[in-house]
Amino acid sequence: MSAATSQAVGEDIPGRSLWNDAWRVLRRNRAAVASAILISVMAVLVIVGPLFSSYAYDFTDWSNLSIGPSFETGHIFGTDTLGRDLFVRTLYGGRVSLMVGIVATIVSLVIGISYGATAGYLGGRLDHIMMRIVDILYALPFMFLVILLMVFFGRHIVLIFVAIGAINWLDMARIVRGQTLSLKNKEFVEAAEAQGVTAFAILRRHIVPNLLGVVAVYVTLTIPQVILVESFLSFLGLGVQEPMTSWGALVKDGSEELESAPWMLTFPALFLAATLFCFNFLGDGMRDALDPKDR
């Protein structure tokens, strides 16, 4: 996926891979490119930003309780009712939200790909049973079960990953299975079978690498969903625990001080919405770029 390939018009014409084509289409989509840049900026800001702030995320500034944004005090986003610097807390919240988004997506990715590819490739009775299980799970109102899980078994961060990953792998499994079904009758898979390659090796070497396009699109669209679920849980007071925070928890705090300290709501809400917005736009752009149907 390097930018140089598009200029390499010399004596021999370079092959056009799916990724080269996709990259070219994606780069023309200004909204997607802007979103990708903004996401990178957000990631860097969230990781590096707190290092440059003179306040810790749990430090109480007793002389500046619940003050609005101002440069004189150094609290550029203001402080919350406990006098904690909102800028640092927003960035720390972003760390948690983005981390949950990425880790839980990987969890659902691993489960979804192995499950979907197995069902699709082995096919037959096993496929039927496996997809029936997905259908049954699909119809469950999972959010309620997740809420119960968090209420009853404590608010451990690992539990958040597991709970969210457990919801999201279903979509992934369905998509991957569909793709696998169409891939497994292709000539290169037949060739591998004829050479006596084992089913597991075919899945790993031939099927899964060819799924990556669809999966890449889906990952970009899953991350915002996961961030949303995490902030939903945090909003109900079931996410990460004080003094640690996440965007959802900050929005909850802010919504309780609407009238006295509106900045407590607006800054975290802005960061959360902007991030979700960018991921959705990027995912849409990638779908346009990687979807072979649109060529």
Next chain:
Amino acid sequence: MLRYSLRRFLGAIPTLLILIALAFFMIRLAPGGPFDAERALLPEIEANLRAAYHLDEPLPMQFVRYLGNLARADFGPSFQYRDYTVTELIMTGFPVSLRLGGSAMVVALLFGISAGSLAALRQNTRTDYTVMSLSMTGISIPNFVMAPLLILLFAVYLGWLPAGGLGEGSWRNMVLPVISLALPQIAYVARLTRGSMIEVLRSPFIRTAKAQGLPMYKILIRHALKPALLPVVSYLGPATAAVITGSVVIEQIFGVPGLGRFFVQGALNRDYTLVMGVVVFYGVLIIVFNFLVDLAYAWLDPKVKYG
């Protein structure tokens, strides 16, 4: 058609059983119990209470007993609201939630379908881009972020609408909760409608209708709308689930005494029967609704064969 309905109906039973079992055992295996108060009860009293609610029996026995009661539509007594049965509590909360969620769904469909169709008709114009970026915004702003922002704007700064409560059932109290609940769904419906409408408008039968000189609005209403709405119909199931889940927070934010609030309060108070009741009730509702949606889909789409 009858055989198809029957098969789909039978297929829903394992889903329901798994839901009940998951919720039941998760709650019972969790640490803490309904009688954990600040003031500890005498051991004898607690033993008596547990016996009265059959909590002293082995878990599988309790589960079978619960299933038996459910079959008779008996959700049991609430642990927290001592004088009420769970059925009574659900019956007080559900009408409120239904009114909120139902209005949100109607609003979402009306606005979503109109906006999506408009965008499809004016594909790649400024109208299209506006609708699409607005709906992207709608999808990206979660309803629990939108709700306080709306309160801030319309209740706190402008003072046009009340910030919460039911206010003797006045419509003014419902406006903000319904909008916050409907906005993300409007956005999804608009995107779905636009996509499928563009595809339908390109198909030969629409070209024929155009060639015959039918005015555009007639083509749209008589020919294009029905096939274009199929994806929206299949989205109704997930949409209902999303609205129900969303109403848990929305009811919390606006202080609406619906089922969602019972659920959260019940979970925090370890009110086993109430929480189970709400989960089972909503589970049945979603499953039945999905079933109806599938039937409607099969009926609308001539390509679907019910075998």
